[in-house]
Amino acid sequence: DIQMTQSPSSLSASVGDRVTITCRASQSISSLLNWYQQKPGKAPKLLIYAASSLESGVPSRFSGSGSGTDFTLTITGLQPEDFATYYCQQSYTTPYTFGRGTKLEI
């Protein structure tokens, strides 16, 4: 199975900050990397697919980049509603493994 390593596991930031979360795959996954946001008690929401494509309806302050094994999710100008847990997931080959998550806190 492909292992997905996310860092950091938690991150403190303030409204208006720019933050970056990284995700590393144990082997090349081309650009088949997705990012999800999950708020407490809610189902995850797809933010970014194929490493850098913004899902419909997702604010443009979210962006993704990377290919091969190294990927980043960047949030520019944090808003109060962005404080949540973020997961990366590879869709290169099944099983479609997730990272362990990054909790973004105030």
Place this chain on the structure above:
Amino acid sequence: QITLKESGPTLVKPTQTLTLTCTFSGFSLSTSGVGVGWIRQPPGKALEWVALIYGNGDKRYSSSLKSRLTITEDTSKNQVFLIMTNMDPLDTATYYCTHSGSSSIYGMDVWGQGTTVTVSS
């Protein structure tokens, strides 16, 4: 509008078999590349990919759970079923049903609300 809703028992005993149902609307599993999957999340822990089925009969499973899992579908009723045998307290989790298109390479774009399953005697 695509929607999915999970249903099933909230409490099962160790060694029992769990059957979860995902009832969906707004798409057809018969459409090429469309998949319905299951993701689970133990309390306070990370998401875990569990299984996936396509309308062409292609089924994929978690490596660690494969021996205990069966995913099936009833296309006529717009339902997908996840069957997990020999339940253990470590299987206590919220189980989510998901939709994906394009053979899942672009992620799971719609999720159900989740159903919580507790395994306890």
